Amino acid sequence: MTPVTAVAQPNIALIKYWGNRDDALRLPAADSLSMTLDHPSVEITVDHSPALAVRSFGSDGTERALNEKMTARFATHLELTKRYLATLGSNAIPESVSVTVRSAIPQSIGLASSAAVFGCLAKAYAGLIAPKVNLTLEQQSVIGRLGSGSAARSLFGGFAALDAGEGGDIGASQARAIADEAHWSLHDFVIIPSVEEKKVGSTEGHAVAWTSPLYEARLEAIRTRRQRECVDAILRRDFEKLRSVTEDDALDMHRVMETSAPPLRYLTETTHAIRLGIEELRRGEHLELLYTMDAGPTVHLLCTDASRERAAAFAKAQKGCTIFETSIGPGARLVS
Ligand code: PMV
Numbered sequence: 001m002t003p004v005t006a007v008a009q010p011n012i013a014l015i016k017y018w019g020n021r022d023d024a025l026r027l028p029a030a031d032s033l034s035m036t037l038d039h040p041s042v043e044i045t046v047d048h049s050p051a052l053a054v055r056s057f058g059s060d061g062t063e064r065a066l067n068e069k070m071t072a073r074f075a076t077h078l079e080l081t082k083r084y085l086a087t088l089g090s091n092a093i094p095e096s097v098s099v100t101v102r103s104a105i106p107q108s109i110g111l112a113s114s115a116a117v118f119g120c121l122a123k124a125y126a127g128l129i130a131p132k133v134n135l136t137l138e139q140q141s142v143i144g145r146l147g148s149g150s151a152a153r154s155l156f157g158g159f160a161a162l163d164a165g166e167g168g169d170i171g172a173s174q175a176r177a178i179a180d181e182a183h184w185s186l187h188d189f190v191i192i193p194s195v196e197e198k199k200v201g202s203t204e205g206h207a208v209a210w211t212s213p214l215y216e217a218r219l220e221a222i223r224t225r226r227q228r229e230c231v232d233a234i235l236r237r238d239f240e241k242l243r244s245v246t247e248d249d250a251l252d253m254h255r256v257m258e259t260s261a262p263p264l265r266y267l268t269e270t271t272h273a274i275r276l277g278i279e280e281l282r283r284g285e286h287l288e289l290l291y292t293m294d295a296g297p298t299v300h301l302l303c304t305d306a307s308r309e310r311a312a313a314f315a316k317a318q319k320g321c322t323i324f325e326t327s328i329g330p331g332a333r334l335v336s
Contacts, residue, residue, distance in 0.1 A: 002047075003046065003047035003336075004045070004046055004047070004124050004127035004128045004334065004336070005043060005045045005124065005334070005335050005336045006044055006120050006123035006127060006333065006334050006335065007041050007042070007043050007332065007335050008041065008042055008044075008116045008117075008119040008120035008123060008154050008333075009036055009038060009039060009040070009042070009116055009154060009329050009332075010036075010037050010040070010105065010113065010115050011034040011035060011036040011119075011150065011153045011154050011160070012035055012037060012188055012292065012294070012300050012302070013032055013033065013034040013292070013294065014033050014034055014035060014230055014242070014245075014246045015031065015032050015033040015034075015222060015226055015230050016032060016249055016250060016253040016292075016294070017030070017032035017149045017162060018205070018209050019206050019209030019210060019215065019219075019256075020207075020209075021164075021168075022168055023207050025146070025170050026146060026147075026148070026149045027164070027165070027168065027172060027173050028149050028164045028173055029164065029210075029219055030164050030219045030222040030223060030227075031161060031162060031163055031222055031223070032149075032161070032162045032222075033153075033159065033160070033161045033162070033178065033230050033231065033234075034159070034160060034162075035158070035159055035186060035302075035328055036153065036156060036157050036158060036159075036181070036329050036330065036331055037188060037326040037328070037329050038181075038326055038327045038328065038330070039329065040103075040105045040106075040116075040324075040326075041103075041105075042101065042102070042103045042105060042113070042117050043102045043120070043335070044099060044100065044101050044102070044117070044121050045098075045099075045100045045124070046097050046099055046100075046121070046124040046125060046127075046128050047128075048094045048096075049094075049096050049098035050096060051096050052074065052078060052096045052097060052098075052099075053096075053098040054066060054070075054071055054074045054098075054100075054101070055099070055100050056100075056101040056102075057100070057101065057102045058102075058103065058104075059102065059103065059104040064103075073147065074099060074147075077118065077146055078093070080146040080170070081093055081143050083170055084142055084170045085129075085133070087169070087170060088133070088139065088171075090132065090133045092129035092133045093125060093129055094128070097125075097128070099121065099124075101117060101120075103117070112294060114148035114150070114151060114202075115148055115151045115153070115154050116151075116154055117147070117148070117151070118144050118145075118146075118147030118148040118151035119153075119154030119155055119331075119332045120154075120332050121144070122140045122143035122147070122155060123155065123332035123333065123334060124334075125143055126139075126140045126143070127334045137155055137156065137177075137331075138174040138176060139171070139174070141153070142170070142171045142173070144332075145162070145173060145174075145175070146170070148202075148203075149162065149206070150162075150202075152173075152174070153175050155175060155331050155332050156175060156176070156177045156180075156331040157177075157180050157181040157329060157330035158177065158178070158179050158180040158182070158328060158330075158331075159177075159178040159183070159234050160175050160176065160177055160178060161176055161178050161227065161231065162174075162175045163175070179234055179235060181329055181330055183234070183237075184234065184328070185305050185327070185328065186302055186303065186304060186327070187303050187305075187311065187325065187326070187328075188325075188326050188327070189301040189302075189303070189311050189312065189314075189315040189323060189324075189325055190298060190300055190301075190323065190326065191274055191298065191299040191301060191315050191318050191321050191323060192298045192322040192324065193268060193270040193271065193274070193297050193298070193299075193321050194268070200262075200264055200295075202294075202295045205260075205264055205295055208260045208261060208262065209256060209257075211260045212255075212257070212261075214252075214255055214259050218256050221249075222249070226249055229245045230242065230245045230246065230249075239290075240288075242290065243288075243289075243290035246292050247292065250291070254266065254267055264295075266293070266294075266296050267293060267297060268297040270297060270320075270321075271298075274291075274299045274318055274321075275291045275293075275299055277314065277318075278290075278291050278314065285310065287310050287311070288303055289301060289302070289303050289314075290302045290303075301315055
């Protein structure tokens, strides 16, 4: 067999995935939904190897040292992938593999690199075993999910939902396409106030979600209403509806985080100043702008084509922030 290379991009969640019903299997407690971005990209080459070997490089070719925790995460992911494939009646994945990651995602800029990495790795594994077994995109999304829940959604371009599913089976939760990247031209100005490493990563964060007194109500809102409203807004290209449900959900997730034990405070004063600035700007000019924040102080300013120039000007005017501009993009794909 020859080596296989895949490429993938991060996604930005509109309905956030926060908390699992099974942490080890990364079975989410609720549905989530996101938009896949067109860059920055991660490229991964996988090949057969006598022992698991993972190496990571930046886009300039310099090697990025992987700590023990990260290496262990790849090892666990490979074992879980074998377990999942066994449930499909396949033992096609090699005992051990070499994984070479080349990432154009600057470290810690608040763009979920684990989503792109494990989405890309899932695609590469699917390519490696393709001569023996053909996985559907939904099955590939399970492999992504086993490394990072949000990665399941990066297998798809455009808008994708991760369905929580039911029960404890390893494959019970899968992602699916809502609409492809040609459906609606949206952009994401990533406004990064700080490039500090986050103190508590999302894997640890998910585990304490249930300790928040607000968590059950969050799950209920997503189950009964929010996910459906978000899908509708996308299918109808109704920006105002998308804005309202996306911002509600992001602020709700952060209230859950801030009231969990221990409390997780990812948003800073700068984050709040930026999001209030966005509210003020669109109030005055009726612009199609919305904000959302993941597990960090970074603000994602999403907009339509019509509001793009004003969004760019706003983003660039944010003092002391690094700006990264990206648009809706394709799902993970094989390149060789
Ligand atoms: O995929 P994880 O385990 O890194 O979790 C992602 C969590 C959020 O980015 C906060 C939300 C999301 O749905 O992407």
